[in-house]
Amino acid sequence: MKTLCFCRVLQDADKQSSQWLGLGRPILVTFLFLFLICSEPATAETASSSAGEMQRAVAVAKEHGAPWQGPRAGPQGQRGRLVAIISEDLRNGGILGVAQGVREAAKDLDWKIRVFDAGGTAGGRDKMSADALALRPDGVILIGADAEEMRGRLEPFAMAGIPIVGWHVGPRAGLLADSPVSINVSTDPLEVARITAMAAVTGPRKRPGVVIFTDSNFKIAMAKANAMAEIVKACEACLLLEVRDVAISRSAEQMPGVTRELLARYGNRWTHALAINDIYFDYAVPEFIAQGLPGDSIELLSAGDGSRSAFMRIQAGSFQTATVAEPLNLHGWQLVDELNRLLAGRPVSGYVVPVHLVAPENVNFDGGGRMLYDPDNDYRAVYRSIWHR
DSSP states (O other): OHHHHHHHHHHHHHHHHHHHTTSSSOHHHHHHHHHHHHTSOOOHHHHHOOHHHHHHHHHHHHOSSOOOOSOOOOOOOOTTOEEEEEESOTTSHHHHHHHHHHHHHHHTTTOEEEEEEOTTSHHHHHHHHHHHHHHOOSEEEEESSOTTTTHHHHHHHHHTTOOEEEESOSSSOEEOSSSSSOEEESOOHHHHHHHHHHHHHTSSOSSOEEEEEEOTTOHHHHHHHHHHHHHHHHOTTOEEEEEEEOOGGGHHHHHHHHHHHHHHHHGGGOOEEEESSTHHHHHHHHHHHHTTOOTTSSEEEESSOOOHHHHHHHHHTSSEEEEEOOOHHHHHHHHHHHHHHHHTTOOOOOOOOOOOEEOTTTTTSTTGGGTSOOOSSOHHHHHHHHTTO
16 A cells, blocks of 8 residues: 555656646655655555445435434533633634533533633633633633643642543544543544545545645644544555645635646646645635536645535535534533532543534425534433532
8 A cells, every 4th residue: 555655646747747846845855745655554454444434424414303322321421620722723713612612511510600712822721721720610620722732831730639621632532531621522533534535535526636634733633634644545546646735724815826836737637625624715715616616626625624614515505515613512411410420529430422514405404504513412301410400
């Protein structure tokens, strides 16, 4: 598999060397980036997955109205606690959605919530962490910030016996070892990536040509890109055209030009785009339209986010065919439950919400009418029952 991918990169380099000179970064860096991605060995799980197995996994991820699979027992609600939310950046829709879910759930426990917003800067993280510590809260909920990068700021809370839970704070979902944060509430990011890629390679197109968009500034983004690349490379009929590194923070600025460049380079060989976030497609689709491409010419599948614009594109049949949408409100409720367990002197549940792939056949279910994913499984009633509320 490594040799096959290396050869493809060499072939593309030979055919397109004259165009690479205009990419805006040294050709060697681009080549080494692609080579390192391609050199990742496929996991045993990926290599052993047949087309039928992948189709079944995608079908399960697309099911709507799936029953609650999380905890049904736990400690009674610890009422009247003071809880600090330390958020990475409330301008991020995912972070805001989770914070709103926390507020909704906390009302049932009569918790007082104080929100501290770092604004996406190191200075903001320093100040908000210090302000939250000065509050002397009973517990902390960290939303969207990297737990390892925040370790020095969080250790004073741990030393004071203040429990911490987090959302999207590490590369793995579930329990965190050797960290001030007890649990990372999230869907499994690697499973999200695999399901997204499986949906692309098992689709109706006979020879998918795939471009993957990622952001090398984030370890989790690279891990997801690698997982998607493994699936594509394991597909004999598929061609991994390119893994393109575009910073999410510069997607509005760079994606229009990148899209034009990729269309010029690959033409109709480019049939699928996979991305670690829907935001890349917000700026690619206008370029597709400007080039006169029909809405079914290139399929866009996102391994994360489930933005309002992604729902709209899927509903309209305009390029995007899938997104893995996270249940932001549910995650807010789970954060409250996990923190409640710690406040009661009990271990966290460690529950990881299954991956849900939003596609044309299910986009109008489970909150889809409101352009979001909110599972229709009575999770609020379940948590209230656990808390005796």
